[in-house]
Amino acid sequence: MITYAISATVILFCIVYYWLKTKYSYWHKKNVVGPTPTPVVGTFGPVFLRKKTATQLITEIYNRYPNEKYFGIYQGTSPALVLRDIELIKQVMIKDFVQFQDRGFKISDSEADQNLFSVEGDTWRVLRHRLTPIFTTGKLKTMIPLVLRSVDKFLEYTDEIVEKNLDHEIRSLASKYTLDVIGSCAFGVDVDAFSQKKNVYRDVADKVLQIGFKTRFFQIFNAFFPGIVKKLGISLTDYELFGFFMDLVHKIIKEREGKPKIRKDFMDFMIELKEEGRVIRKGDTGVAGLEMNDIIITAQAMVFYVAGFETSSATMSFLIHEICQHQDIQERIYEEVNNVIKKHGGLSYEAISDMRYLEMVFDETLRKYPVVGVLRRKCGYEYTFSDTKLSLEKNTSILIPSAAIHHDPKYYPDPEKFDPERFSPENKSKIPSCAYLPFGDGPRNCIGMRFAKVQSMIGLAAFLNKFKVEASSKTKKTLEIDPTALTLTSKDGIWVNIKRRH
Numbered sequence: 391m392i393t394y395a396i397s398a399t400v401i402l403f404c405i406v407y408y409w410l411k412t413k414y415s416y417w418h419k420k421n422v423v424g425p426t427p428t429p430v431v432g433t434f435g436p437v438f439l440r441k442k443t444a445t446q447l448i449t450e451i452y453n454r455y456p457n458e459k460y461f462g463i464y465q466g467t468s469p470a471l472v473l474r475d476i477e478l479i480k481q482v483m484i485k486d487f488v489q490f491q492d493r494g495f496k497i498s499d500s501e502a503d504q505n506l507f508s509v510e511g512d513t514w515r516v517l518r519h520r521l522t523p524i525f526t527t528g529k530l531k532t533m534i535p536l537v538l539r540s541v542d543k544f545l546e547y548t549d550e551i552v553e554k555n556l557d558h559e560i561r562s563l564a565s566k567y568t569l570d571v572i573g574s575c576a577f578g579v580d581v582d583a584f585s586q587k588k589n590v591y592r593d594v595a596d597k598v599l600q601i602g603f604k605t606r607f608f609q610i611f612n613a614f615f616p617g618i619v620k621k622l623g624i625s626l627t628d629y630e631l632f633g634f635f636m637d638l639v640h641k642i643i644k645e646r647e648g649k650p651k652i653r654k655d656f657m658d659f660m661i662e663l664k665e666e667g668r669v670i671r672k673g674d675t676g677v678a679g680l681e682m683n684d685i686i687i688t689a690q691a692m693v694f695y696v697a698g699f700e701t702s703s704a705t706m707s708f709l710i711h712e713i714c715q716h717q718d719i720q721e722r723i724y725e726e727v728n729n730v731i732k733k734h735g736g737l738s739y740e741a742i743s744d745m746r747y748l749e750m751v752f753d754e755t756l757r758k759y760p761v762v763g764v765l766r767r768k769c770g771y772e773y774t775f776s777d778t779k780l781s782l783e784k785n786t787s788i789l790i791p792s793a794a795i796h797h798d799p800k801y802y803p804d805p806e807k808f809d810p811e812r813f814s815p816e817n818k819s820k821i822p823s824c825a826y827l828p829f830g831d832g833p834r835n836c837i838g839m840r841f842a843k844v845q846s847m848i849g850l851a852a853f854l855n856k857f858k859v860e861a862s863s864k865t866k867k868t869l870e871i872d873p874t875a876l877t878l879t880s881k882d883g884i885w886v887n888i889k890r891r892h
Contacts, residue, residue, distance in 0.1 A: 413464075413467040414427045414432075414464060414467070416462070416464075416469045417462030417469060420462070420780060420781075422460065422461065422462040422471070422780065423455060423458055423461050423462070424451075424461045424462035424463055425451055425454070425461075425463065427463075427464040430466065430467070431466060432463065432464030432465055432466045432467060432468070433447070433451070433463035433464050433465070434447065434463075434464075434465055434466070440873055440874045441873055442873050443763070443871060443872075443873050443875070443878075444763075444764050445763030445764050445791075445793045445794075445878070446871065446873070448463075448472060448763075448764055448789065448791045448793075448794060449763070449791060449793055449794040449797065451463065451472070452472065452474060452791050452794035452798075453794070455474065458474055459473070459474055459475035459478060459778065460472060460473050460474055460475065460478065460780070461474070463789075465787065468787065469786065469787070470786070470787035470788070470789050471782065471786060471787070471788050471789070472789045472790075472791055473788065473789070473790055473791075474791070474794075476795070476801075476822055476823070476824045476825050477776075478775055478778075479790055479824045480823055480824045481775060481776060482767055482788055482790070483767070483790070483824060483830070483831045483832035483834075484823075484824070484831060484832040486773070487832050487833050487834070488770070489769065489770050489771055489773050490767040490768065490769060490770065490788060491510075491511075491514065491515075491767075491770065491833070491834060492510040492511065492514070492767070492768045492770060493507070493508065493510075493766050493767060493768065493834070494766055494767065494768035494785075494787055495507065495508040495766065503689065504685075504686055504689050505689040505690055505692065505693040506518065506521060506690060506693060506837065507693050507697075510768075514834075517690075518833075518834075518837065520663055521659075521690070521837060522837065523659070524656060524659050525837055525838055525840055525841055527739075527840070529654070530739065530840060530841060530844055531739045532654045533575045533654075533655065533841075534738060534739050534844075534848075536571070536574045536575050536655070537571055537574075537575065537844070537845055537848050537849075538737060538848070539574065540567060540570040540571045540574060540583075540849075541567075541737070541848060541849060541852045543567075543570060543583075543584050544566070544567040544570070544584070544849060544852065544853065545852055545853070545856055546584075547563075547566065547584040548563065548853065548856075548857060548888065549856075549890070551563075551888075552857070552888050552889065552890060556862070556887040556888060556889065557862045557863070557864060557885060557886075557887055558885070558886060558887075558888050559883040559884065559885055560706075560707045560710050560711070560859075560884045560885070560886050561703060561704065561707040561879075561880070561883060561884050562883070564702075564703040564704075564706040564707050564710075564849070565595070565699060565700070565703035566583040566584050566592075567583070567703070567706075567849050568698065568699040568700075568702045568703040568706070568845065568846075568849070569581055569583040569591065569592065569595050569699045569703075570583035570584065571698070571699070571845045571849075572694070572695055572698035572699045573591060574655075575655055575656065575698075575841075575845075576655060576656040576657065576691065576694050576695060576698060577638060577642060577655070577656070577657055577691070578642065578655050578657060578658075579591075579638070579642075590634075594631065594634055595695075595699060595700075597631055631692075632688065632692065635688045635691055635692050635695070636684065636685070636688045638691075639657070639684055639687055639688045639691055640684060642657045642661075643657075643661055643664070643684065643687075646658065646661055647661055647664075647665070648665075656691070656694060657691070660682070660687045660690065660691070663682045663687075664682045664683070664684075664687060666682070694838070697836075697838055697842075698838065698841070698842070698845075700877060701761045701762075701842060701877060702842045702845055702846045704759070704761050704877060704878060704879065705752070705755055705756060705759070705761060705842075705846055706846050706849060706850060707880075707884045708755050708758070708759040708869075708878075708884070709751060709752060709755040709850065710850075710859055710884070710886060711865075711869065711880075711884045711886070712751075712755065712758075712808045713751070713854075713859065714859040714860055714861050714865065714886045714887075715861055715865070715867065716808060717860075719751060719808075719810060720854070720858070720859065722747055723747060723748050723751060723854055724854055724855065724858075724891070726745055726746075726747045726748060727745060727748065727851045727854060727855045728855060730744045730745050730851075731851075731855060737848055737851060737852060739844070741851075742844060742847050742848055742851065745847065745851060746815075747810070748847060748850065748851060749813070749843075749847065750810040750811070750812075750813040750814060751810045752843065752846065752847060752850070753810075753812075753813040753818075753826075753828075754808060754809060754810045754812055754813055755808075756828035757796045757802065757812065757813075757826060757828070758796065758797075758805075758806075758808060759878055760792050760793050760796055760827070760828045760878065761828070761877050761878050762792070762828075762877060762878075763791070763792055763793030763794075763878065764789055764790065764791055764792065764793065765789070765790040765792055765827060765830055766787065766788070766789055766790070767787075767788040767790070767834075768785060768786070768787060768788065769782045769783070769784060769785060769786040769787075769788060770784065771784055772784055790827065792827035792828070792830075795825055795827065796826070796827075796828075798825075801821065801822065801825040829842075855891075856890065856891055856892070857888050857889065857890060857891060858888075858889045858890075858891050859886045859887065859888055859889075860886065860887040860889065861886065861887070862885050862886055862887040864882075864883075864885035865885050865886060866880075866882065866885075869881075869884065870882065
C-alpha cells in the first residue's frame with residue numbers, strides 16, 4: 391500500500407512537472423525573452439503575495455530588457471506579452487484596434503458585470519457608441535454649474551479645517567470633493583460628502599475601494615486557471631453594493647421617467663436610452679443589440695461612480711504633493727489662475743480651458759503618477775506584428791506598461807524629475823504617439839477623460855486660488871506606494887500644510 395502511494399505521488403509529480411514545463415516553455419519556443427517563471431504563480435508571485443503592485447513588477451522587468459521590443463511573462467500558467475516598442479503599441483491600440491478591442495477582463499456573463507469597462511465585442515461597441523454623447527464638450531459645459539456648487543462646499547470645508555489644524559491628508563480631502571461632484575453630475579443627488587456625520591454615500595465609496603482586492607484576486611485567479619471563474623459562476627459584483635445602486639437608480643428613474651429632462655446628467659441620458667428600448671447598432675458580426683434595462687443601467691452607474699471620484703482624487707493629491715515641494719510651480723499656477731479668473735469673471739469651462747500652465751502641471755502629474763500603470767488588451771484573432779516574425783494566438787493577453795514608458799529616459803529625460811515644461815506647446819508636440827498613456831489611446835481610451843480633467847482642474851484652480859500648500863513634518867519627498875491597493879496609492883497618505891492666501 392505504501393509503495394503504491396509513493397508510486398502514485400511520483401507519477402502525479404511527474405505529470406504536474408511535465409505540464410508546467412510545457413506551459414512555461416511557451417515564450418521560449420517563440421524566441422521571446424522574459425524572466426524565469428515560478429511554478430504555479432508564474433511571473434506574478436510578488437503581486438499575488440501583495441508585496442508589489444503589477445505596475446511595480448512589470449516596470450522592473452521592463453527595465454531589464456532595454457533593447458527588446460517586447461518580452462513574455464506568465465500570469466499563473468497563462469502567457470502574456472508585454473510591449474516595449476511604441477510602434478507595436480500603436481498597432482495594438484490604434485492601427486489594428488479591431489484585432490485588440492477587448493481588454494480581457496470579462497470573466498462573468500452576469501448582467502451586473504456588463505459595464506463599459508469590461509464588456510467585449512459588439513456589446514462594447516453598442517455601449518460605447520451610445521454613452522459617448524454624455525462626455526461631449528457641450529454636455530460637460532452644462533455640468534459646470536453642478537461642479538461649481540461642489541467647489542463652493544469644498545472651499546468652505548477646507549476653510550473650516552484650516553482654522554483647526556494646518557496638517558492635512560490631502561487624498562482624503564480631494565476624495566470628498568470628487569465624490570460630491572460625481573454624486574451631483576451622475577445621479578443628481580446631494581451626497582453631503584463634506585458632512586462630519588456618518589454618510590451612506592461615503593460608506594459606499596469606501597466599500598467600493600475595499601472590494602478592489604476581491605476583484606484583483608479573481609482576475610489573477612482566472613489568469614492562473616483560465617475560464618474557471620466563469621465556469622464556477624462567480625461574479626465580481628458585490629451584490630449588497632449593487633443593491634444600493636439598484637435602489638438609487640430605481641428611485642431616480644421613478645422620479646424622472648416620462649418627464650422633461652431638466653438636469654441633463656448621466657441618469658437623464660440613461661433614462662432616454664431606456665425609453666428608446668433596445669439599443670441597436672451594426673457590429674462586426676452583424677446587428678448587435680442590448681436591452682437597456684435597470685440592471686444594465688446600474689452596472690454603468692457603478693463603474694462611473696468608481697472611476698469618477700477615485701482616480702481624479704488620486705491625481706489631484708499627487709499634483710498637490712509635487713507643488714508643495716516646488717513652490718515656484720505653485721506660485722506660477724496661482725498667478726495664472728488669478729489672472730484668468732479676473733479675465734473671465736469667475737470659473738467656467740472657458741476659464742479652465744485658458745489655464746494652460748495648470749494643464750501642463752496636470753499632464754506632468756499624470757505622466758509621473760499614472761493611476762493605472764498597466765493597460766490590457768486581448769488578441770481577438772491570430773495576429774503577426776509588422777516587421778517581426780512573432781505570431782500571436784487568439785486570446786493571448788497583451789500588456790502595455792504605461793507607467794514604465796512614462797518613466798523611460800528614452801521618451802522623458804530625467805524621468806523622476808517633476809517638470810511641467812515637458813508639456814509646453816512646443817515640447818508636447820515632440821512626445822511620440824503612444825508614449826503618453828494616462829487615459830489609454832485609440833477607440834477604447836477612457837471615455838470619461840475630459841470629465842475627469844475638467845472636474846479636477848476646476849477643483850484645483852479654486853483651491854489654489856484661495857489656499858497655499860507647503861511641506862509638513864509628515865510630508866515624504868518620495869512616496870511609498872501601497873502594494874495592496876488596486877490603483878496608485880501612497881502607503882502612508884499624502885500630507886501637507888494648508889494655509890489661507892488671504
